[in-house]
Amino acid sequence: MGEVLFFVAGIGAVAGAIGVIAVRNPFYSVLALVSHLLCLAALFLLLRAEFVAAAQVVVYAGAVMVLYVFVVAYVGGRDDPLGPRAGSGLRAISAIFGAMLFLELCVATLGSGLQMIDSGGTPVAASFGSPEQIGTLLLTKFLLPFEIASFLLLIAAVGAVVLARRRGGLSASEEQARYSAMDLLRPAYTGTMAEGVGGRHTLPQAAGANQPEDGA
Amino acid sequence: MDIGWFLAVSALIFTIGAVGVLTRRSPLVILLCLELMLNAANLALIAFSRMHGNHDGQIFAVIVMVVAACEVTVGLGVIVAMHRRRLPIDVDELQELQG
Numbered sequence: 001m002g003e004v005l006f007f008v009a010g011i012g013a014v015a016g017a018i019g020v021i022a023v024r025n026p027f028y029s030v031l032a033l034v035s036h037l038l039c040l041a042a043l044f045l046l047l048r049a050e051f052v053a054a055a056q057v058v059v060y061a062g063a064v065m066v067l068y069v070f071v072v073a074y075v076g077g078r079d080d081p082l083g084p085r086a087g088s089g090l091r092a093i094s095a096i097f098g099a100m101l102f103l104e105l106c107v108a109t110l111g112s113g114l115q116m117i118d119s120g121g122t123p124v125a126a127s128f129g130s131p132e133q134i135g136t137l138l139l140t141k142f143l144l145p146f147e148i149a150s151f152l153l154l155i156a157a158v159g160a161v162v163l164a165r166r167r168g169g170l171s172a173s174e175e176q177a178r179y180s181a182m183d184l185l186r187p188a189y190t191g192t193m194a195e196g197v198g199g200r201h202t203l204p205q206a207a208g209a210n211q212p213e214d215g216a
Numbered sequence: 217m218d219i220g221w222f223l224a225v226s227a228l229i230f231t232i233g234a235v236g237v238l239t240r241r242s243p244l245v246i247l248l249c250l251e252l253m254l255n256a257a258n259l260a261l262i263a264f265s266r267m268h269g270n271h272d273g274q275i276f277a278v279i280v281m282v283v284a285a286c287e288v289t290v291g292l293g294v295i296v297a298m299h300r301r302r303l304p305i306d307v308d309e310l311q312e313l314q315g
Contacts, residue, residue, distance in 0.1 A: 017252050020245070020248050021236035021245070037255065052278060063285075067292060068248070068292070093238075120217060
């Protein structure tokens with residue numbers, strides 16, 4: 001049973017990885033990565049890492065990939081050229097580099113002479129990898145890395161907002177698009193959040209016409 | 217299932233990610249390939265954690281996932297800023313860092 005599940009999930013993970021680099025449209029690359037992550041979560045479960053598998057599905061396949069999908073849809077999912085520029089020779093070099101890297105990694109891990117590498121691993125208790133165990137470790141032995149990781153997330157969130165913010169205000173056409181017919185009907189200062197922060201914005205030619213009409 | 221099989225799958229996924237970083241030209245796909253490499257490293261960490269029978273490798277994998285999320289956030293922010301400034305979304309044509 002374990003062997004069958006390993007080969008199904010392993011082939012799925014490798015196929016998803018190949019799909020990421022072999023598909024022209026970035027949108028399909030993102031979808032291939034989602035399937036790759038789900039197969040990888042199955043492999044994590046086979047290795048008795050229940051909490052990491054759940055976090056993989058929820059955080060990666062759920063949240064991070066949604067961010068990717070939004071950005072691909074925003075930037076525009078036009079088809080990309082698959083390979084490097086023609087005539088640069090980078091394709092052949094990268095194939096050679098990939099083969100050598102794979103051989104080197106296999107030698108480094110499988111040829112390491114570790115005795116338990118050909119076994120299923122140390123026998124462990126049934127609660128191995130449960131959220132209870134991971135949580136206890138995160139709040140005792142690994143408290144400092146845990147706190148540093150939370151600060152890193154905060155810094156990254158602020159940095160992303162600063163990087164992607166709009167510089168120099170709205171352009172004239174975008175400013176025009178923010179007006180709507182409702183601006184003429186509703187009372188002053190009952191509109192949007194932007195109005196509450198930046199003051200009443202009115203149509204330039206209708207500045208006098210937006211007094212509240214329901215005086216009664 | 218032997219631990220060695222998991223390590224072989226991890227090495228294969230890492231190689232595919234590295235080749236993707238070298239050959240693709242869209243920064244979006246390069247970020248996806250970086251994710252592939254980080255996930256291959258995660259698989260190796262968890263395999264070794266299982267081999268030794270303690271949890272340290274799993275904690276390491278969780279922290280790697282946090283760092284990957286940060287990297288994605290900032291990288292996608294840079295790509296959105298590039299798109300806003302009408303710069304080409306192509307790493308071959310983006311050769312200077314000057315804003």
